[in-house]
Each structure stands twice: as structure tokens, then as C-alpha cells.
Amino acid sequence: xxQPLLLAESVSRNFGGLKAxxxxxxxxxxxxxxxxxxxxxxxxxxxxxxxxxxxxxxGGRIQFNGHEITRLGASRRARLGIARxxxxxxxxxxxxxxxxxxxxxxxxxYGSFLRSVTGRVKGESELAQAREILDLFQLHDEAETxxxxxxxxxxxxVESARAVATNPRLLLLxxxxxxxxxxEAESFAEIVRRVRARGITVVVIEHNxxxxxxxxxxxxxxxxGRIIAEGPPATVREDPDVxxxxxx
Amino acid sequence: xxxxxxxxxxxIGIWIxxxxxxxxxxxxxxxxxxGHAAFFGIGAYTVAVATVNLGLGFxxxxxLAALVSGALGGxxxxxxxxxxxxxxxxxxxxxxxxxxxxxxxxxxxxxAYGIVGxxxxxxxGIEFLGLYMLLLVYAFVLAILALKALLLRTWFGVxxxxxxxxxxxxxxIGISVAxxxxxxxxxSCAGAGIAGALYARQxxxxxxxxxxxxxxVTVLTMVVLGGAGTLVGPIIGAIILxxxxxxxxxxxxxxxxxxxxxxxxxxxxxxDGLMGPESRLRAWLGRGWRTLAADRGSGKP
Numbered sequence: 001x002x003q004p005l006l007l008a009e010s011v012s013r014n015f016g017g018l019k020a021x022x023x024x025x026x027x028x029x030x031x032x033x034x035x036x037x038x039x040x041x042x043x044x045x046x047x048x049x050x051x052x053x054x055x056x057x058x059g060g061r062i063q064f065n066g067h068e069i070t071r072l073g074a075s076r077r078a079r080l081g082i083a084r085x086x087x088x089x090x091x092x093x094x095x096x097x098x099x100x101x102x103x104x105x106x107x108x109x110y111g112s113f114l115r116s117v118t119g120r121v122k123g124e125s126e127l128a129q130a131r132e133i134l135d136l137f138q139l140h141d142e143a144e145t146x147x148x149x150x151x152x153x154x155x156x157x158v159e160s161a162r163a164v165a166t167n168p169r170l171l172l173l174x175x176x177x178x179x180x181x182x183x184e185a186e187s188f189a190e191i192v193r194r195v196r197a198r199g200i201t202v203v204v205i206e207h208n209x210x211x212x213x214x215x216x217x218x219x220x221x222x223x224x225g226r227i228i229a230e231g232p233p234a235t236v237r238e239d240p241d242v243x244x245x246x247x248x
Numbered sequence: 249x250x251x252x253x254x255x256x257x258x259x260i261g262i263w264i265x266x267x268x269x270x271x272x273x274x275x276x277x278x279x280x281x282x283g284h285a286a287f288f289g290i291g292a293y294t295v296a297v298a299t300v301n302l303g304l305g306f307x308x309x310x311x312l313a314a315l316v317s318g319a320l321g322g323x324x325x326x327x328x329x330x331x332x333x334x335x336x337x338x339x340x341x342x343x344x345x346x347x348x349x350x351x352x353x354x355x356x357x358x359x360a361y362g363i364v365g366x367x368x369x370x371x372x373g374i375e376f377l378g379l380y381m382l383l384l385v386y387a388f389v390l391a392i393l394a395l396k397a398l399l400l401r402t403w404f405g406v407x408x409x410x411x412x413x414x415x416x417x418x419x420x421i422g423i424s425v426a427x428x429x430x431x432x433x434x435x436s437c438a439g440a441g442i443a444g445a446l447y448a449r450q451x452x453x454x455x456x457x458x459x460x461x462x463x464x465v466t467v468l469t470m471v472v473l474g475g476a477g478t479l480v481g482p483i484i485g486a487i488i489l490x491x492x493x494x495x496x497x498x499x500x501x502x503x504x505x506x507x508x509x510x511x512x513x514x515x516x517x518x519x520d521g522l523m524g525p526e527s528r529l530r531a532w533l534g535r536g537w538r539t540l541a542a543d544r545g546s547g548k549p
Contacts, residue, residue, distance in 0.1 A: 054416055074419035083420065090417035092410055094525075103410055107422040109403035113431055116403040159417075166421050 003066065005030040005170055005201050006051065006082075011060035013046055013225075020046040022225040023060065028170065033192065033202045035216035035233070037209070039245060043225040044205045045087045048172050051203075052084045053077040065169055079111055083168035085159045087175055087205075092162075093148035097139050100147055100158050101130045104165025130165070137161040137191060153180050157188070164195055171195065173204040177211045189215045213237065221245070254382050255450075256494045261385035262447050263490035265392055267470040267482035269439025272396065274468070275477030276405070277432035278412025279328055282464045283340030286324075286347035287437040289459025291317045291444025293351060296363035296454045306369040306376075306449075313445035314438040321437020322430050329426045344461050351456035362455035369449050376449075385446050392439060397479060399435075408432055412477075462504065469507045472514055475521030484522055 004027035013021040020043045028034050036044050049055035051062060053074035061070045069077055078084075083104075092100050105126050109119040134140045137157050142150060147158055156176060163171055173192070177185040185208060192215060196202055206212035212219065213233040221229040221236060223245045229236050236242055270284045291313035298304040298312050327339040351357050358364075369376035369384060376384050399405055407428045410418035415425045448454050470489045475481025489507070493500045514521065522529045 052420065054419065073424075074416070075422050075424045078420055078422035086416065086420075090414045090420070092413040092417065094413060095409065099406075103406050104421050106403040106406050110407060110422045110424065113404070113427065116407055117399065119403045121401060121403060121406055162417075162421060 004028055005065055006203075007063040008051065009061050009063075011047070011050055011062060012058045013043075013050055013055060014058045019225050021050065021057070024222070024225070024227055025060075026220055026227065026230075028201060028203055030169075030201050031196070031199070032217045033196055033204065033215055035212045035219040036203060036205045036222060037207075037212050037219055038222035042222045044222055045174055046225075047222065048084060048174055048203075048205060052082055052172055075110070078166060078168075079107060081167075081169035082172065083163035083166045083170070084172035085156070085163055085174050085176065087178075089152065089156055089159055091147045091155050091159050094146065096144050096146055097150070097158050097161075098130055098134065098143040100162045101133050101139075101165045102126055104133075104162040105129055105167075107166040133161050133165050136164070136194060138187070153184055156180070157191075160191075164198075164200065168200060170201045170203065173202065175205050175207055177206060177208045185211050249379065251378060254378050256491065258382045258385050258450055259447075260487055260490040261382070261389050262443050262450065263467070263470065263486040264389050264483050265385075265446070266440055266443040266467050267474070267486040268389075268392055268396060269436050269443065270467050271471045271476060271478075271482040272408070272439065273432050273436035274471055275475075275481070276400070276408040276412060277429060277436075278333075279325075279429060279432060280333060280337050280468075281340040281436075282337055282461070282468055283342070283344035283347075284436075284440055284467050285459045285461070285463035286344045287317045287321050287440035288444040288447070288463065288467075289347060289351060289454070289456075290320055290437075291441030292448040292454045292459065293357060293363070293444075294441065295445040295448040296366050297357070299366050299449075300363055306371060309449075310442060310445040313441040315441075317441025317444065318434045318438030321440070322434040325430055325433025325437075328429050328433065341461060341464075344459075344464050348456050348460050351459070360456060362453055364453040366448050366452050366454070368452070381450055385450070388442060388446060392442070393479070393483075400479075404428075404431070465504075465507060465511075469511055472521055473510060475523035475527065478521070478523045478525075481521050481523040 006028040008024060008026050010023040010025055011021055012019065012023055024047060038044050046055065050057040053072055061068065063069065064080060064082060067080060069080065092103060095103065102121055106121065109115045134143050137160065139157060139161060142154060147155055160173060160176060176188055180188060189211060192202055204216065216233060218231065219233055219236045220227050221242050228241045228245060229239045266288055270281065273279050273281055294313040294316045295309045298309040304312065324343050328336050331339055352360055369381065374380065407423050410423050411425050411428045419425055466489060470485030471482050473488065474483065474485030493503050499506060518527060520527050
């Protein structure tokens with residue numbers, strides 16, 4: 001097997017006495033759509049935060065694309081190619097939809113003060129790229145709309161579009177289908193497949209089992225901060241531990 | 249023009265620069281500071297020392313003031329990386345008190361007597377007093393306004409607003425929140441330094457009490473009143489709060505009460521300020537303008 005794109009080894013995270021993550025090890029291969037499922041409070045979002053660098057892990061190590069990233073902060077990891085969305089959605093609400101996407105496109109300029117003060121935001125090539133991403137996420141009609149005025153479902157798409165605009169190697173989606181109707185979730189799954197077709201590897205946290213089973217190539221099941229099962233959706237669904245964890 | 253009017257307009261121009269510089273920090277980067285007068289003072293004292301003790305001329309003195317204020321702003325902005333917003337406000341107040349105390353108790357800075365005898369700006373043998381100084385100050389206003397408008401169109405402008413909107417989301421698209429905040433402090437304080445430099449040159453003297461907490465509150469009120477995060481807001485705020493007290497004596501006596509009331513009422517009724525995107529005044533002006541324009545159109549025979 002080739003070198004995995006992301007490798008987490010025995011990653012732990014404690015909050016006081018609580019072990020939110022207990023020695024979690026996982027790998028993500030380039031090109032796959034990986035699912036991360038588990039009941040509420042299992043530590044899925046905490047794991048995302050540790051992988052993306054918004055929370056330091058209490059133990060273990062993380063490698064990405066051959067780099068040791070365990071000690072890097074979130075913005076450094078983003079610049080290396082890890083993009084993400086947040087469970088509750090974090091958009092720049094006073095910007096328009098297009099400006100949110102443009103903000104993602106600026107990633108190459110954010111590393112240094114000099115580069116960020118010399119680059120113009122609305123150059124020809126940026127606007128063309130933004131248009132293309134807005135099309136991919138079916139946001140062209142809302143391009144000039146202030147994000148704050150849009151329904152939550154659309155805001156989630158804006159957030160994902162902004163993440164894809166950073167041209168990442170790996171995209172972490174935290175419950176993208178939460179609050180979407182069945183039809184909206186279907187169409188979002190289609191978008192995720194097209195994102196993968198651009199060469200972006202995707203890890204998705206999902207509560208909606210049907211959505212996760214349909215979309216992903218492989219699943220990890222996280223329960224109480226530990227991984228209890230891993231494999232293709234069809235296998236995981238039959239796993240007695242998983243059935244017990246989900247059905248009590 | 250009447251010399252008094254010229255002097256009032258000159259000081260308003262200086263307030264505009266100060267308010268614009270604070271707006272970069274408060275309105276765009278979202279870092280509330282009630283200690284901005286400290287950097288105004290650092291700029292003024294730098295020019296005082298540079299001209300009186302070192303014999304430096306224009307524009308080197310102002311450049312030096314911008315550099316010193318900007319650098320100290322970056323250093324004193326470091327607490328902003330460690331504390332939450334409400335604590336940052338307290339930290340900036342603390343910085344203001346410390347800086348004033350340094351002015352007050354450093355013999356080399358004249359202590360409580362300040363530094364007097366700062367010469368006016370001289371260019372090509374012409375002393376910039378009165379109208380000349382007024383024009384010089386407004387040249388700076390225009391230059392800084394233009395620079396700020398340009399800066400906001402760059403990726404750095406995106407960095408500022410992204411950090412203001414959501415630090416986690418900003419970091420997720422590769423923006424270093426810490427360095428963005430530090431640069432916002434550096435640029436904002438450098439702007440305050442320029443305002444202070446012009447102030448020292450205009451007034452000819454500097455005293456510790458000119459740069460206290462009350463001045464910080466005043467400039468913050470200008471920004472909030474006009475509309476934080478807008479280009480014209482701080483200008484409007486500085487004109488209103490910088491100009492009114494000069495002509496309405498009772499405002500001068502009651503100004504702290506009035507500023508306090510203004511801040512309170514703004515926070516309740518018009519949080520975006522007079523020129524903010526959600527402002528009632530702006531909507532009302534817009535409506536009035538549209539009505540006028542429509543009337544003019546339909547009024548044709």
C-alpha cells in the first residue's frame with residue numbers, strides 16, 4: 001500500500017478528567033471518501049479539531065502528506081492542504097457568498113504579510129476560479145448575496161465551497177448533511193463526489209446513516225473516544241459492536 | 249479664514265487620522281481597544297524628542313513617530329493574542345495608564361511639565377502654521393484614507409475581516425490569526441503615531457494628560473458613532489465629536505457625560521453607527537435621496 005495521505009497514531013485528547021479521544025489511530029488514503037460515524041459525544045468533532053489543528057492533541061502523532069504536523073497550528077495545516085468545515089457552520093456572515101469563496105482562494109497569500117498586502121483580491125484569475133467553484137456548489141444565483149441572509153442549508157454549502165477554494169489535498173466535512181432535507185442531502189452527496197473527482201480526498205463526519213452509507217468508501221466508527229470498527233459500509237453495518245453502540 | 253476656525257479644522261483633521269487608525273483595529277480586525285491615545289501620545293512624544301532634542305526635520309520626524317508607535321503597538325498588542333475580547337479591552341486600558349505614567353515620571357520626557365518648544369513643520373524655509381498646516385494635515389488625511397482603501401482590497405483586508413468574523417474559520421483557510429492581529433496593531437498604532445506627530449507639531453507642546461484614558465474613550469466614541477468598519481464612519485464621527493465641543497461650550501463641560509450617553513444609546517439603538525450597513529440614518533438618508541431624485545424626475549413638465 002502506498003503512503004497514506006493522513007496518518008494518526010494513538011491520538012488522545014483529554015478535557016480535564018474526560019478522555020474525549022483515547023488512543024485513536026486511523027489512516028486516510030489519497031482519493032477516498034472516508035466516513036466517520038458514531039453517537040453524539042463520541043468525539044468525532046474533537047478528532048476533527050485535533051486533525052485540523054484547532055485543538056492540540058494530548059498525545060500521539062499526526063502525519064500529513066509526509067509532513068509531521070502534530071505540533072502545527074490550524075492555519076499552517078490549512079496551508080499544507082487540510083481544509084475543513086465546522087459542526088455548527090462558520091461562515092463570514094458579513095461577506096457575500098462570492099467573497100467567502102474568494103477568501104478561500106487567497107490561501108497562497110496568507111503566509112506572509114508582504115504577499116498579503118501586495119495581492120489584489122478580485123483579479124481576473126481569482127474571479128474565474130471563484131465562478132467555477134460557485135458553479136460546482138450550485139451557488140451562482142446567490143453569488144452576490146450576503147451570507148447572513150441565507151438559509152442555514154445554503155450557508156453550509158458556502159462553507160464547503162470556501163474550503164474547496166483553498167485547493168486542499170484533504171477536506172474534512174463535519175456533518176454537512178445536518179439539517180438538510182433528503183433531496184438536499186442527495187444533491188450535496190453528488191457535489192462531494194465531484195469534489196473527489198478534482199483529486200481532493202474527503203473525510204466526512206455524518207449522523208445520517210443513509211447519507212454516510214451511500215457516500216463513503218470506508219467508515220470508521222467512533223464510540224466514547226475509541227474506534228470500535230472500520231471497513232466498508234456494508235461490513236460495518238453488520239458489525240455486532242456497531243449495532244450495539246447504535247441501538248443500545 | 250479665521251485663525252480659530254483653521255485651528256479647529258486642523259485638530260479635526262488630526263482626530264480623523266486617529267479615528268481612522270483605530271477603526272482599522274476595531275472596525276476591521278475586530279479588536280476593541282480603549283487605549284489608543286497611548287499610541288497617539290507615543291507619536292507626539294517621539295516628534296517632541298526628535299525635533300527638540302535631536303533636531304530632526306519633517307518628514308523624518310513623522311516617519312520616526314509612525315515607526316516607534318507601530319513597533320510599540322506590535323509589542324503591546326501581544327496580550328491580544330492571549331486574551332479574550334473583554335479582557336483585551338481591560339488590557340488596552342492598562343497599557344494606556346502605563347504609557348501616561350511613563351510620560352509623567354520620565355525626567356527625559358519632561359515629567360508632568362511635558363515638552364515645550366516643538367517647532368512648526370518647516371519645508372523649504374516656509375513655516376507650516378495656520379492654513380499651511382491645515383493643508384498638510386488634510387494631505388495626510390487623504391493619503392491615509394487612500395492607503396486604507398487600497399489595503400482593504402488586498403488579501404490583508406480579507407485577513408482582517410476574516411479574523412473579525414470568526415477566528416476558527418479564518419485559521420481554517422490558512423490565515424494566521426496571531427500575525428494578523430499583530431499587524432493590525434502595528435498598522436493601527438503607526439497611524440495613531442502619525443496623528444500624534446501632527447498634533448505635537450500643531451500644538452508646539454506635549455503634556456502627559458493630553459493622551460489619557462479619556463482621549464481613548466473619545467476616539468473610540470468617534471469610531472463607533474460614525475460606524476466601525478466603514479471608510480467614512482470615523483471621519484463623520486471625528487467631525488461631530490471633534491467639532492461640536494469647540495462651538496458649543498456646554499458640550500465641552502459635559503462632554504464625558506455626553507460621550508458616555510452616546511456610547512450607551514448607540515449600543516442599544518444603532519450598533520453599526522451612523523454610517524454602518526444597518527444604520528437607520530443611512531437608510532433614511534438613502535430614502536430621502538431616492539425620494540428627492542424621484543421627485544426631480546417626475547417634476548419635469
